[in-house]
Amino acid sequence: MTRVFNFSAGPAALPESVLRQAADEMLDWHGSGMSVMEMSHRGKEFIAIHAEAEALLRELLAVPANYKVLFIQGGAMAENAIVPMNMLRGKTGADYINTGEWSKKSIKEAGKFAKVNVAASSESTNFDRIPKRDTWRLDPFAAYVHICSNETIGGVEYHFTPDVGDVPLVADMSSSIMSRPVDVTKYGLIYGGAQKNIGPAGVTLVIVRDDLIGQALPITPSAFDYKQQADNDSMLNTPPTYAIYIAGLVFNWIKSQGGLAGIERRNRAKAALLYDALDASEFFSSPVAREDRSLMNVPFKLKDESLEAAFLKGAQERSMIQLKGHRSVGGMRASIYNAMSLEGVQSLVAYMKEFEARHG
Numbered sequence: 001m002t003r004v005f006n007f008s009a010g011p012a013a014l015p016e017s018v019l020r021q022a023a024d025e026m027l028d029w030h031g032s033g034m035s036v037m038e039m040s041h042r043g044k045e046f047i048a049i050h051a052e053a054e055a056l057l058r059e060l061l062a063v064p065a066n067y068k069v070l071f072i073q074g075g076a077m078a079e080n081a082i083v084p085m086n087m088l089r090g091k092t093g094a095d096y097i098n099t100g101e102w103s104k105k106s107i108k109e110a111g112k113f114a115k116v117n118v119a120a121s122s123e124s125t126n127f128d129r130i131p132k133r134d135t136w137r138l139d140p141f142a143a144y145v146h147i148c149s150n151e152t153i154g155g156v157e158y159h160f161t162p163d164v165g166d167v168p169l170v171a172d173m174s175s176s177i178m179s180r181p182v183d184v185t186k187y188g189l190i191y192g193g194a195q196k197n198i199g200p201a202g203v204t205l206v207i208v209r210d211d212l213i214g215q216a217l218p219i220t221p222s223a224f225d226y227k228q229q230a231d232n233d234s235m236l237n238t239p240p241t242y243a244i245y246i247a248g249l250v251f252n253w254i255k256s257q258g259g260l261a262g263i264e265r266r267n268r269a270k271a272a273l274l275y276d277a278l279d280a281s282e283f284f285s286s287p288v289a290r291e292d293r294s295l296m297n298v299p300f301k302l303k304d305e306s307l308e309a310a311f312l313k314g315a316q317e318r319s320m321i322q323l324k325g326h327r328s329v330g331g332m333r334a335s336i337y338n339a340m341s342l343e344g345v346q347s348l349v350a351y352m353k354e355f356e357a358r359h360g
């Protein structure tokens with residue numbers, strides 16, 4: 001068996017030990033005689049799996065007791081609508097910070113439910129940075145301020161938590177959650193799809209302060225009403241059971257790596273290796289402002305774009321896949337989430353040097 005170095009932006013690589021454990025437990029979970037996929041979500045086995053996943057998440061992220069943790073369906077795209085439905089709370093408008101493709105999607109969807117005020121944008125510089133906090137034109141009456149913590153396509157990431165006063169801060173953390181510690185108390189709501197850093201596609205994580213729920217718009221589908229889901233331990237309807245189980249195994253793996261502090265150290269070392277190689281090169285370059293570069297998604301350009309296909313082919317031959325940039329921005333992108341090993345990044349950097357020596 002050969003496993004590739006998978007630089008996919010999502011669904012993304014999972015830790016091999018997690019996949020092995022899932023394989024071992026596939027036919028008979030802990031003597032239950034069943035696969036997790038076959039269990040009733042209301043049976044004692046699955047309730048234990050669910051409770052453990054939530055407890056581990058709370059421990060790793062230090063989620064305070066006054067926050068609800070929900071594991072629901074729909075992905076982050078659905079959350080773009082579900083967030084305004086739940087979070088307007090009698091207000092009409094919300095502030096959004098536009099830092100790239102995922103912010104734009106959130107803004108478009110929220111516009112169906114709310115008066116959206118784009119309080120800051122980096123569009124004029126091609127989304128190469130996070131707009132400085134002192135340039136944001138926030139509305140003091142906004143229901144919330146929405147940010148995308150890490151733009152998966154553009155590769156810009158917040159390396160600070162913006163102070164937005166008493167207005168709740170809402171963050172799409174799909175591609176950065178669990179990559180380093182976060183001060184949850186600074187947020188009203190954190191959400192994200194699982195398929196980048198948590199587990200398989202199909203489960204969406206929502207962490208929400210409990211005083212903000214219970215005022216969803218009347219049109220809100222019950223399955224997407226945070227209060228109803230919280231009151232039913234995310235089991236108002238059938239949750240994505242297998243994805244929650246794998247998320248729990250991933251959380252255990254994170255714990256074994258020294259928790260989020262240990263994971264952050266690894267992630268910083270990987271990102272530094274790659275960015276240093278880009279900055280030292282005459283042939284490859286990063287389009288992102290230094291202080292806002294993502295630790296998770298690293299877009300890069302080749303000086304000669306006509307060599308992109310050759311670069312990707314050579315990478316594939318060396319077992320490195322999914323390095324093509326998103327179709328909306330072109331170029332290359334290496335996604336180096338938690339499960340990407342240092343060896344994977346070393347292998348990429350070595351190949352880049354070799355390629356530059358040959359073609360540069």
Ligand SMILES: *Cc1c(COP(=O)(O)O)cnc(C)c1O
Nearest residue numbers: 075076077078102152174175193
């Ligand atoms: C992947 C991603 C999404 C979309 O998630 P889906 O699960 O496909 O709906 C939204 N926001 C960000 C930042 C993402 O990385």
